[in-house]
Amino acid sequence: MRNNKNRCFSILTLFLRFKPERMKLNRSVVVAFILLVVVAALYRAWDGRPFGFAPHLAMAIFGGAIIKNKKLAFVLPLLSLFLSDLLYQGLYLFGYSAIPGFYSGQWVNYVLFAALTVFGFAMRKINIKNIVGFSLSGSMIFFLLSNFAVWIGGGGFMRPKTFEGLMMCYNDGLAFYRDYGFIPGFGASFILSDLFFMALLFGSFYLINKTFPKKEMGIA
Numbered sequence: 001m002r003n004n005k006n007r008c009f010s011i012l013t014l015f016l017r018f019k020p021e022r023m024k025l026n027r028s029v030v031v032a033f034i035l036l037v038v039v040a041a042l043y044r045a046w047d048g049r050p051f052g053f054a055p056h057l058a059m060a061i062f063g064g065a066i067i068k069n070k071k072l073a074f075v076l077p078l079l080s081l082f083l084s085d086l087l088y089q090g091l092y093l094f095g096y097s098a099i100p101g102f103y104s105g106q107w108v109n110y111v112l113f114a115a116l117t118v119f120g121f122a123m124r125k126i127n128i129k130n131i132v133g134f135s136l137s138g139s140m141i142f143f144l145l146s147n148f149a150v151w152i153g154g155g156g157f158m159r160p161k162t163f164e165g166l167m168m169c170y171n172d173g174l175a176f177y178r179d180y181g182f183i184p185g186f187g188a189s190f191i192l193s194d195l196f197f198m199a200l201l202f203g204s205f206y207l208i209n210k211t212f213p214k215k216e217m218g219i220a
Contacts, residue, residue: 037076041083050182052190056081058197060113061138064120066205073120077113108149112142126202135198139191147173 036059044054056077063073089101116138123130150156151169159165159172174187181189 037080037083040080041087044080044084050189051180052177053182053193055197055201056113057116057138057142057194058135058201060116061120061123061134061198062201062205064117065123065126065134066202070121074114074117077117078110081110081113105149105153105155108146108153112145116142131198131202132195135195136191139194143173143190144170 040055040059044056059080060077063076067073067076085101085106087101088097088099091097092100119138119141120134123134147170148166150173151159151166152161156169156172159168177189178185178187181187182193183189
């Protein structure tokens with residue numbers, strides 16, 4: 001039992017001291033990111049997926065924090081988002097989904113994910129504290145700004161253009177996640193979702209860095 005505790009403590013200590021460099025492009029990296037984009041797009045378009053439980057916010061911050069090539073950093077979340085919207089639209093047109101892929105005001109999502117990629121550029125040091133902090137901040141930024149856009153654009157329940165109406169719109173957003181999120185009854189389930197995918201992406205990158213030489217991974 002003591003050995004297991006020591007082993008867990010050693011792994012945590014290594015992760016806390018881990019200082020990965022930003023990732024450069026090479027063939028293996030490009031293939032890995034293409035797979036990530038496609039899998040994330042297919043998953044987001046899956047009809048049985050809980051709402052709010054998707055990797056794209058984490059992909060945006062991860063891309064900004066890790067990928068050296070800025071263009072690829074933006075492509076990672078935005079291309080996957082576009083492909084999933086395209087799939088949604090196809091399913092909608094053929095009657096397999098009630099959710100259209102393209103709709104009025106959708107451009108806001110793309111702007112917000114691009115902004116979150118820029119937000120990821122600010123993560124100069126990769127550690128648990130920053131990963132958690134950027135995840136929580138990113139979740140709140142996206143929730144506040146996306147619901148503000150719904151309110152100002154007259155979407156959703158068309159709440160009045162007053163402070164009380166804005167608060168009602170935010171409450172509508174929490175109620176949506178409470179009723180349709182992956183944790184029934186918990187309105188902030190999207191925060192845990194983003195934490196999960198942030199841990200998955202950064203944790204996978206940490207393990208890959210420890211497993212393969214830097215030259216093979218194309219690390220600067």
